[in-house]
Amino acid sequence: MIRTEHLSKRYGSLTVLKDISVEIADGEVISIIGPSGTGKSTFLRCLNLLEKPDGGSITLNGTALLAPGTNISDARKKIGMVFQGFNLYAHLSVLDNVTIGPRKLLKKSKAEAEQKAEELLKLVGVAEKVNSFPDELSGGQKQRVAIARCLAMEPDLILFDEPTSALDPTMVSEVLAVIRRLAKEGMTMLIVTHEMEFARNVSTRIFYMDEGGIYEEGTPQQIFESPQKEKTRAFIHKIRSFSWEIKSPIYDLYAMNGKVEAFCEKHLIPKKVTNNLLLLMEEILLLQKDFSDIRLSLSYSEQTSELLFTCEAAGDAHDPLDSGTQADDLGIKLIRSRCSDIQYHYENGKNRLICTLKGN
Numbered sequence: 001m002i003r004t005e006h007l008s009k010r011y012g013s014l015t016v017l018k019d020i021s022v023e024i025a026d027g028e029v030i031s032i033i034g035p036s037g038t039g040k041s042t043f044l045r046c047l048n049l050l051e052k053p054d055g056g057s058i059t060l061n062g063t064a065l066l067a068p069g070t071n072i073s074d075a076r077k078k079i080g081m082v083f084q085g086f087n088l089y090a091h092l093s094v095l096d097n098v099t100i101g102p103r104k105l106l107k108k109s110k111a112e113a114e115q116k117a118e119e120l121l122k123l124v125g126v127a128e129k130v131n132s133f134p135d136e137l138s139g140g141q142k143q144r145v146a147i148a149r150c151l152a153m154e155p156d157l158i159l160f161d162e163p164t165s166a167l168d169p170t171m172v173s174e175v176l177a178v179i180r181r182l183a184k185e186g187m188t189m190l191i192v193t194h195e196m197e198f199a200r201n202v203s204t205r206i207f208y209m210d211e212g213g214i215y216e217e218g219t220p221q222q223i224f225e226s227p228q229k230e231k232t233r234a235f236i237h238k239i240r241s242f243s244w245e246i247k248s249p250i251y252d253l254y255a256m257n258g259k260v261e262a263f264c265e266k267h268l269i270p271k272k273v274t275n276n277l278l279l280l281m282e283e284i285l286l287l288q289k290d291f292s293d294i295r296l297s298l299s300y301s302e303q304t305s306e307l308l309f310t311c312e313a314a315g316d317a318h319d320p321l322d323s324g325t326q327a328d329d330l331g332i333k334l335i336r337s338r339c340s341d342i343q344y345h346y347e348n349g350k351n352r353l354i355c356t357l358k359g360n
């Protein structure tokens with residue numbers, strides 16, 4: 001169990017952590033989410049004493065880490081950390097990266113450390129790379145080796161600082177799968193992440209950090225479905241939605257599509273649904289009459305897996321799904337075939353078309 005009381009940290013005149021008091025039980029998986037610069041990484045770095053807190057206390061399994069006389073290096077062996085940039089030793093093989101800690105710090109024999117390393121490399125799926133060097137591995141493999149290295153120290157707790165942020169999207173899932181497995185096996189973990197779907201599925205609790213502290217905490221359901229405080233609500237809404245403005249008939253379709261694809265990828269929306277959405281957006285834009293002020297927005301509900309697309313266009317009342325010409329009819333048919341529900345309203349000088357995309 002790890003507990004902080006009134007933990008604070010300043011950089012010069014900037015107070016990053018104000019007064020953090022939390023208790024994390026064994027086997028808990030905590031995801032820490034929140035806007036950039038709110039101290040999420042600093043909090044993790046204070047917990048394993050990579051940064052020295054300015055005030056407060058940290059207690060790990062009964063040991064007060066900041067108390068005078070505490071052997072800090074002994075305490076730190078119990079807390080593993082996995083970094084965004086992997087931090088492997090480039091000049092050491094995968095095997096040596098994993099065994100160096102146990103041999104030097106835990107005084108294990110070479111044979112014992114190597115046997116354990118091979119087991120752990122198998123666990124994270126990179127056993128075949130045991131004799132490779134870090135620069136011969138993909139980003140996903142490097143991060144899995146970093147996790148094996150961390151496990152080799154038999155930590156009581158592992159801190160993950162944005163473990164997938166430096167990875168190509170194709171490699172994110174292999175690293176998340178390993179973390180999920182550790183969660184199932186009961187490892188206590190704190191994970192700073194921007195992967196919301198993952199945070200929601202894997203965590204026992206979510207800490208939303210803002211204003212120098214844990215602004216709101218709760219179960220994934222509480223934080224993602226019914227956040228109580230204003231800033232949490234705004235943050236959750238923002239990560240679930242996307243919008244794009246068009247101010248003239250000449251707009252950058254490719255840039256817009258790129259952003260839409262990135263949004264869909266982040267929310268693990270199936271490729272087929274993303275493609276349908278892009279075609280739907282294109283057809284709806286073809287039916288617009290006035291391009292002076294159009295706002296397109298997407299919102300995704302993780303609860304129902306529904307993707308909602310809204311097109312809001314200023315100008316005279318004009319339902320784009322009211323057939324005008326034969327060419328329009330074809331477009332309208334295509335639009336209707338891709339949606340399970342479509343609603344049109346004209347309000348305050350704005351045409352609003354709300355489409356619910358079909359799931360597959």
Ligand SMILES: Nc1ncnc2c1ncn2[C@@H]1O[C@H](COP(=O)(O)OP(=O)(O)OP(=O)(O)O)[C@@H](O)[C@H]1O
Pocket residue numbers: 011016034035036037038039040041042043
């Ligand atoms: N070593 C440092 N010296 C001075 N300021 C720092 C240092 N490390 C972090 N900061 C500042 O502290 C604040 C919190 O940084 P931190 O990296 O903990 O935020 P974060 O929530 O993890 O952000 P992100 O999600 O972007 O990684 C930021 O304003 C940052 O510029």
